[in-house]
Amino acid sequence: MDVPRRVLAALLTLTLVGTAGCSGAGDRRPGPVAFLVASRQLGFVQEMTLGFAHGVDEVGGVEHSESGPGVADSAAALREFAEVEASSPAALAIFALSPELFADSLGSAIARGTPVIAVHSAPAPGSGVPLFVGNDNFQLGAMLGDAVASRLPHSTGGVIVIGSVSPGVPSLDRRVLGLRETLQRRLPSAVVVGPFDTKQEPAANLRAWQTLRRANPDAIAFIGTGGHDVNSIASLRASGRDPWVAAAIGFDDKSLTLAMKDRMVLVSTETYLQGEVAGRLQALTAKTGRPLPIGWIQTPGLLIDAGNAASVLGRQSSEARRREWFRETADTIVHSPEQYLRPLADAL
Structure with a gap:
């Protein structure tokens, strides 16, 4: 039986739409990435959190969350970690004041396939965390x-x-x-x-x-x-x-x-940069499947004295100025991490 031309066109359109909807991982929206911090009260942690959020947004197309207790409280941070992990994040970054307390929990998360980055504080040796972003x-x-x-x-x-x-x-x-x-x-x-x-x-x-x-x-x-x-x-x-x-x-x-x-x-300690690098790397992992580097990405510190204090104070006047200040260094670290990469054992 002959099929009318209009019906054939409609069937072809439906077939193309269905194929496009199943076109593979490239169109799959990645899950969210999460950053858990030891205390939201501390100024350097707030900088780190802002950097992480910007880093994820810079990659684009990935949702993110930043959380942690209001004051330094390891027990409260462990409870928040359990809540974050229960939400099945696509990737997780963590700053812990007492990394050894999180070793078992992080090891379990990694065993379930969650990519994990330790930020600012080196991970405990038994945690299995493959990447640390922080200072010497x-x-x-x-x-x-x-x-x-x-x-x-x-x-x-x-x-x-x-x-x-x-x-x-x-x-x-x-x-x-x-x-x-x-x-x-x-x-x-x-x-x-x-x-x-x-x-x-x-x-x-x-x-x-x-x-x-x-x-x-x-x-x-x-x-x-x-x-x-x-x-x-x-x-x-x-x-x-x-x-x-x-x-x-x-x-x-x-x-x-x-x-x-x-x-x-x-x-x-330039923690905005640390957060941005971790955010970008985790977003890329969630979005593209790009594996994390293995080791210690050593981020530089900055001596501040009368010669550059005014510039740093100006940088701190807006997040836009922070972003511009760190953009080139963050780009280099994310795209060529081997220039900053050291053995993880050197940080432990």
């Missing part, structure tokens, strides 16, 4: 130690006080080690003390530094290694003009303003 913390400490030493006479014999928001946390301990070795080499007559526990909660951190200042009235330098140390030391520095060096790893508007006036020296 010993190098950060050494960089700050050199900057402090350059501001003091080589023959000085005073006391240098180091504080840490979480003594025992591997990344912070590595910073202290880099600081101590550099200061002792550059200022052999100085006495380096600490790290003293300066606490993670902002008010407690400020009280700890005020106590250290009263207990060491003749100290020649006070150095913080992370978290709220930077704001507390900036507060001490802003309230007086005693001839001691104020230094910290991290930054905020107050500390950047002091650095512009050459009254403070800082090292930034």
Whole structure:
């Protein structure tokens, strides 16, 4: 029986539409990627989270979520991890203050086929996480130690006080080690003390530094290694003009303003870049199936002093300016990660 031409055309159209709807993985919308952080309260974590969201958006076509407890609480972070993992993300990035607590959970997620990246804090050796995006913390400490030493006479014999928001946390301990070795080499007559526990909660951190200042009235330098140390030391520095060096790893508007006036020296961990790199890599994995690099992508830190503090303060005035600041470096890392890749064992 002859089939009318109009019917043949309609059948052909339906066939083409059906074929297009089943054209393969390229048209499949990828699942969401997730980023779990240890504490949304910390400024450097907020930077990291913004960078991650931008990195995913830069790839395009991939949904994302960023979550974590309001304050540093490992038990709460573990509960949130369970919730995130139950949602079956296409890929997962995590920043943990105590990576060893997440080793089993991350190992299970990886066994189920979830691509995982550790950001800012190296993963626990037993977790099976194949990729870490973060700094060389010993190098950060050494960089700050050199900057402090350059501001003091080589023959000085005073006391240098180091504080840490979480003594025992591997990344912070590595910073202290880099600081101590550099200061002792550059200022052999100085006495380096600490790290003293300066606490993670902002008010407690400020009280700890005020106590250290009263207990060491003749100290020649006070150095913080992370978290709220930077704001507390900036507060001490802003309230007086005693001839001691104020230094910290991290930054905020107050500390950047002091650095512009050459009254403070800082090292930034550049966590926006870390988040952006992780976001882009995870989005590409979810969207294209591109496997993650294996190892440690070492992201650079930045020394901030009177020479560049104004530029950094300007960068921080908008996310658009941050994006432009980091664009070239992020492009290079994502497209040619081998230039920054080191063995993961070197970070553990």
